[in-house]
Amino acid sequence: FSSPKKKKYNLARSESYSAVSEDFINSSTLYEAEFDGLEAMAEHDEFLPHKPGTKKQTHFTDFEGKTSFGMSVFNLSNAIMGSGILGLAFAMSNTGIILFIILLVFIAILSAYSIHLLLKSAGVVGIRAYEQLGNRAFGPPGKLLAGCIITVHNIGAMSSYLFIVKSELPLVIQAFLGRHENTGEWFLNGNYLIIIVSAFVILPLALMKQLGYLGYTSGFSLSCMVFFLISVIYKKFNIDCPLKDEHHNITSIADHYTTNDTDGFCDAKLFTINSQTAYTIPILAFAFVCHPEVLPIYTELRDATKKRMQTVANISIMAMFVMYLLTALFGYLTFYGKISRTNELLESRVDPLDVLVLCVRLAVLVAVTLTVPVVLFPIRRALQQILFPEKPFHWARHIGIAVSLIFIVNLLVIFVPSIRDIFGIIGATSAPSLIFILPSIFYIRIVPEEQEPFRSRPKIQAACFAALGFIFMVMSLSFIITDWATGESRSGGGH
Ligand SMILES: NC(=O)C[C@H](N)C(=O)O
Numbered sequence: 161f162s163s164p165k166k167k168k169y170n171l172a173r174s175e176s177y178s179a180v181s182e183d184f185i186n187s188s189t190l191y192e193a194e195f196d197g198l199e200a201m202a203e204h205d206e207f208l209p210h211k212p213g214t215k216k217q218t219h220f221t222d223f224e225g226k227t228s229f230g231m232s233v234f235n236l237s238n239a240i241m242g243s244g245i246l247g248l249a250f251a252m253s254n255t256g257i258i259l260f261i262i263l264l265v266f267i268a269i270l271s272a273y274s275i276h277l278l279l280k281s282a283g284v285v286g287i288r289a290y291e292q293l294g295n296r297a298f299g300p301p302g303k304l305l306a307g308c309i310i311t312v313h314n315i316g317a318m319s320s321y322l323f324i325v326k327s328e329l330p331l332v333i334q335a336f337l338g339r340h341e342n343t344g345e346w347f348l349n350g351n352y353l354i355i356i357v358s359a360f361v362i363l364p365l366a367l368m369k370q371l372g373y374l375g376y377t378s379g380f381s382l383s384c385m386v387f388f389l390i391s392v393i394y395k396k397f398n399i400d401c402p403l404k405d406e407h408h409n410i411t412s413i414a415d416h417y418t419t420n421d422t423d424g425f426c427d428a429k430l431f432t433i434n435s436q437t438a439y440t441i442p443i444l445a446f447a448f449v450c451h452p453e454v455l456p457i458y459t460e461l462r463d464a465t466k467k468r469m470q471t472v473a474n475i476s477i478m479a480m481f482v483m484y485l486l487t488a489l490f491g492y493l494t495f496y497g498k499i500s501r502t503n504e505l506l507e508s509r510v511d512p513l514d515v516l517v518l519c520v521r522l523a524v525l526v527a528v529t530l531t532v533p534v535v536l537f538p539i540r541r542a543l544q545q546i547l548f549p550e551k552p553f554h555w556a557r558h559i560g561i562a563v564s565l566i567f568i569v570n571l572l573v574i575f576v577p578s579i580r581d582i583f584g585i586i587g588a589t590s591a592p593s594l595i596f597i598l599p600s601i602f603y604i605r606i607v608p609e610e611q612e613p614f615r616s617r618p619k620i621q622a623a624c625f626a627a628l629g630f631i632f633m634v635m636s637l638s639f640i641i642t643d644w645a646t647g648e649s650r651s652g653g654g655h
Pocket residue numbers: 239240241242243244245313314317446447448449450535
C-alpha cells in the first residue's frame with residue numbers, strides 16, 4: 161500500500177475527504193483508479209457520505225439534487241441562450257460565413273472545455289460553487305474576484321434582456337392596439353412596462369427556492385427561441401434584399417453570389433474583414449457564457465457525477481450551437497451588410513403591424529424575460545457566499561437579494577442609454593474571464609501538483625487557455641475603446 165497511487169489517493173483524501181470508512185479506502189479497486197476515479201470519489205465523499213452497501217447511490221450531505229437530466233439541459237440551454245443571439249447575424253456580416261463558422265465552432269469547443277475545467281476543479285474542492293473554487297485557489301481575494309465577476313456579468317446580461325423588453329414590448333402592445341405610432345400613454349412607455357414585467361413575471365420566478373423549478377419555464381423560453389429561428393428562416397425566403405428595388409429579383413442564395421451589386425449589400429460574403437470584425441469574438445464569447453450557472457445546475461442535478469454534468473453541458477452547447485448558426489446564417493442572408501448590431505432581426509421593413517413580426521417580437525420577449533431569473537440565481541449565490549458565508553438558507557435573505565437585484569437592474573435599464581455599451585464592455589471583459597481565465601487559473605491552482613505536476617499536459621493546456629482569454633480580453637477592449645474614441649458616429653450614436 162505504499163504505491164504512488166496510494167500517495168495520490170491520500171492526498172486527494174486530505175484535500176477534501178472527511179468521513180470515508182476504512183474498508184472503502186482500502187478497496188483495491190480504488191488504488192487502481194485513475195485521477196478521474198479519485199475525483200469522483202472526492203465528490204462522493206464531500207457530497208455523499210458512504211453508506212455500506214450503497215456505494216453507487218447518490219446521497220448528498222449538503223444538497224440532494226432532484227432535477228432531472230432533461231430539465232438540467234433546458235436550464236443550461238436557457239442560460240446560454242439570451243440576447244447574445246441577436247448579435248450573431250451582425251457578427252456574421254463582419255466575418256463572412258466561413259470565418260464565422262470557424263469562430264463559432266472554436267468558441268463552442270472552448271466553452272465546453274472550460275466547463276470541463278470547472279467540473280474537475282469542483283470535484284477536487286468538493287463544493288460546487290464558482291466562488292468556492294476561487295476561495296480554494298487564491299483564498300478570500302479569489303472568492304471575491306469570482307463573486308464580483310459573476311455579479312457584474314450577470315447583472316449586465318439581465319440588463320441586456322430587460323433592455324429588449326423595454327424597447328420591444330411597447331411596439332408589441334402598440335401593434336396589438338393597431339396603432340402606427342406611440343401615442344405616449346403609460347402602457348406604451350417602456351420604463352413602466354419593465355417595472356411591471358419585473359414585478360409580476362420575473363420576481364415570482366426569481367423567488368423559487370431552487371433553480372431546478374425553472375426547468376419548465378426554461379423549456380418554454382427555448383421553444384420561443386425556436387419559433388424565432390423558424391421565423392428568421394421564413395423571412396429569408398420572403399424578403400428581398402433590404403435595400404434593393406423590385407427589379408432585383410433575388411430568389412435564391414445561389415443568385416446572391418452572382419448578383420452584380422455595385423454596393424455589395426446583397427452579396428453573401430464567405431470571408432471578410434472590416435473595422436467591426438473585432439466585435440465578433442466578444443459577441444460570440446458573450447453568447448456562449450453560461451459558466452456561472454453550470455455549478456448551481458450541477459448541484460441540483462439528480463445522480464450528479466462529473467460525467468453526467470459534462471454530458472448536460474455538451475448537449476446544451478451543441479443544441480445552442482445549431483440554433484446560433486442557423487439564426488446567424490439566415491439573419492445574414494436576409495439582411496446582408498445592412499444588419500446592425502442591435503435588434504435588427506426583430507424589425508420589419510415592410511409593415512410594423514405585420515403579424516409574423518409581432519409574433520417574433522413576442523417570442524423573443526418571452527424568451528429573454530424567462531431567462532432573467534435563471535441568470536439571477538448565480539448572482540444571489542455569489543452575494544450570499546461573499547456577504548453571509550456561513551449562514552444557512554433563509555427566506556428573508558433569499559427574497560431580499562432578489563428584490564434588490566431586480567431593482568438595480570431596472571434602474572440600470574431605465575438610465576443606461578444603449579444595449580451596445582452593455583454588450584461591448586461585458587463581452588470584452590467579464591465573458592473572457594468567466595470562460596477562459598478564471599476556470600483555467602483556478603484549475604491550475606486547485607488540482608494538486610502531486611496529481612498533475614505543473615508541467616503536465618492538462619495544466620499547460622489550461623495555462624494556454626488562460627493566456628488566450630487574456631489576449632481576447634485585451635484585444636476586444638482595445639478595439640472597443642478605439643471604436644468609441646474614433647467611430648461613435650460610424651455606428652449611429654452608440655446604437
Ligand atoms: N448567460 C449569459 O451570461 C449570456 C447569454 N449567453 C446570452 O447570450 O445572453
